[in-house]
Amino acid sequence: MTTHDSYHHGDLRNALERAALELVGEKGADNFSLSEAARRAGVSPSAPYKHFAERDALLAVIAAKGHRFLHAMLRTALAGESDPAQIMRIANEVFLTFAVEQHALYEASYYSRIDAERYPELMIAYKRVTDITDDAAARLRPDPAEAIGLAAACGSLRYGFAATFLFDREKPMGESLVTARDQLGRATIALVNGY
Amino acid sequence: MTTHDSYHHGDLRNALERAALELVGEKGADNFSLSEAARRAGVSPSAPYKHFAERDALLAVIAAKGHRFLHAMLRTALAGESDPAQIMRIANEVFLTFAVEQHALYEASYYSRIDAERYPELMIAYKRVTDITDDAAARLRPDPAEAIGLAAACGSLRYGFAATFLFDREKPMGESLVTARDQLGRATIALVNGY
DNA sequence: GTCTATATGACGATAGAC
DNA sequence: GTCTATCGTCATATAGAC
Numbered sequence: 001m002t003t004h005d006s007y008h009h010g011d012l013r014n015a016l017e018r019a020a021l022e023l024v025g026e027k028g029a030d031n032f033s034l035s036e037a038a039r040r041a042g043v044s045p046s047a048p049y050k051h052f053a054e055r056d057a058l059l060a061v062i063a064a065k066g067h068r069f070l071h072a073m074l075r076t077a078l079a080g081e082s083d084p085a086q087i088m089r090i091a092n093e094v095f096l097t098f099a100v101e102q103h104a105l106y107e108a109s110y111y112s113r114i115d116a117e118r119y120p121e122l123m124i125a126y127k128r129v130t131d132i133t134d135d136a137a138a139r140l141r142p143d144p145a146e147a148i149g150l151a152a153a154c155g156s157l158r159y160g161f162a163a164t165f166l167f168d169r170e171k172p173m174g175e176s177l178v179t180a181r182d183q184l185g186r187a188t189i190a191l192v193n194g195y
Numbered sequence: 196m197t198t199h200d201s202y203h204h205g206d207l208r209n210a211l212e213r214a215a216l217e218l219v220g221e222k223g224a225d226n227f228s229l230s231e232a233a234r235r236a237g238v239s240p241s242a243p244y245k246h247f248a249e250r251d252a253l254l255a256v257i258a259a260k261g262h263r264f265l266h267a268m269l270r271t272a273l274a275g276e277s278d279p280a281q282i283m284r285i286a287n288e289v290f291l292t293f294a295v296e297q298h299a300l301y302e303a304s305y306y307s308r309i310d311a312e313r314y315p316e317l318m319i320a321y322k323r324v325t326d327i328t329d330d331a332a333a334r335l336r337p338d339p340a341e342a343i344g345l346a347a348a349c350g351s352l353r354y355g356f357a358a359t360f361l362f363d364r365e366k367p368m369g370e371s372l373v374t375a376r377d378q379l380g381r382a383t384i385a386l387v388n389g390y
Numbered sequence: 391g392t393c394t395a396t397a398t399g400a401c402g403a404t405a406g407a408c
Numbered sequence: 409g410t411c412t413a414t415c416g417t418c419a420t421a422t423a424g425a426c
Contacts, residue, residue: 010391034420153352159355173344
C-alpha cells in the first residue's frame with residue numbers, strides 16, 4: 001500500500017522465488033546460491049532462513065513449480081486427444097517446448113541435484129507429469145514390461161533432445177525450436193511404431 | 196627408485212589426474228575442485244598450478260581422456276561391421292556401456308561445463324567420436340539434412356538413455372546394464388527404421 | 391520479518407622461500 | 409617442483425538485536 005520498500009512486508013518469499021528462478025536460469029541449478037538470491041531480492045544473506053529452512057528447500061519449491069507448469073502445458077495440449085501414439089508425440093514435443101521457453105523452470109526441475117525424498121511435494125508434482133506418458137505407453141503395449149521399456153525410451157528421447165537443443169554447441173538440430181520440435185515428433189513416432 | 200614419497204618427483208601430474216578422476220566420479224564434474232584433488236594427491240593446494248594453468252585445464256584433460264577411451268571402445272566394437280544401421284545400434288550400446296562402466300570419465304566428458312573452445316585437444320577428441328555416428332547417419336540418409344536429423348535423434352536417444360539409467364531414481368529400465376543395453380539397441384533400430 | 395554480527399569453512403589464484 | 413603464506417571471495421547457517 002504505502003510506497004516504502006516492498007519486500008520488507010510479507011513479499012520476501014515471492015521475491016526470493018523470483019530471484020532464485022532468474023539465478024537458476026543464468027547459472028544452472030547446480031551453481032545456485034541462497035546468498036545471491038537474497039542479494040538480488042535486496043535483503044541480507046540470513047533473511048531467507050525465515051522462509052526456507054535451507055538452500056535446497058527454495059530450490060525444491062522452484063522445481064516443483066516447474067513440474068506443475070509442465071503438467072498444465074500437457075493438459076492443455078492433450079485436451080481431446082485419445083490416440084496413445086499421438087499423446088506420446090505431443091507430450092514429447094511439449095516437453096521440448098517447455099525446456100526451451102521456460103528454461104529456468106526446466107533447469108530447476110530437471111537439473112537440480114537435490115534429495116527429492118526430502119521434499120514430497122516435489123515428488124508428487126513430478127509423478128503427475130510422468131503418469132501421462134506412462135499411461136500412453138501402457139495403452140500402446142499391453143505387456144507391462146514392454147510398456148515400461150517404451151516409456152523409458154520415449155522419456156530418454158525427449159530428455160536427450162532437450163539437452164542437445166539447449167546445450168550442444170554443435171547445434172545439430174539448428175536454432176529453430178519449430179524445426180527441432182518436428183524432428184522430435186517424427187523420432188517419437190518412429191520409435192513408437194518400430195518398438 | 197628410493198623409498199621416499201613418490202609424488203614429489205615428477206609423478207604429481209599423474210597423481211592429480213587420478214585424484215581428479217576419482218573426485219569427478221564421486222561428486223560430479225560440476226562440484227570438482229582443484230584444492231581437493233591436491234589434498235587427495237597429498238600435496239598443497241598450490242602445487243597443481245605447476246602442472247595445470249587453472250582448474251578447468253585439469254578437467255579438460257580428464258574429459259579428453261574420456262572421449263579417447265570411448266573412441267577406442269567404439270573402434271573395437273565396430274571392427275568388421277559395415278552395415279550403417281548396425282553401426283548406429285552398436286555405437287549407442289557402447290556409449291551406454293561406457294557411461295556406466297567408466298562413470299567418472301563419462302561425467303568428465305559429458306557433464307563438465309567448461310569452455311571447450313579454450314581446449315582444442317578436447318574438441319578434437321570429441322569430434323573423433325561423433326564422426327563415427329555422423330558417418331553412419333550419412334550412409335543411412337543420402338539427404339544431408341535428413342542425415343543430420345537422424346544423427347541428432349540417435350545422439351539424443353543414447354544420451355537420454357545414459358542419463359536415465361544413471362540418474363533417474365525411478366530406475367525405469369531396471370538395474371541391469373545388459374537389459375538397458377538391449378532396450379537401447381532395440382529403440383535405436385526402431386528409430387533408424389522408422390525415420 | 392529483517393537486521394547485524396559472527397562462526398566456520400570452502401575455493402581459485404599468486405608471491406616468494408626452499 | 410613443492411612448500412608456506414596469503415589475499416580476496418564466496419558460501420551455509422546460527423544467535424541475538426531491533
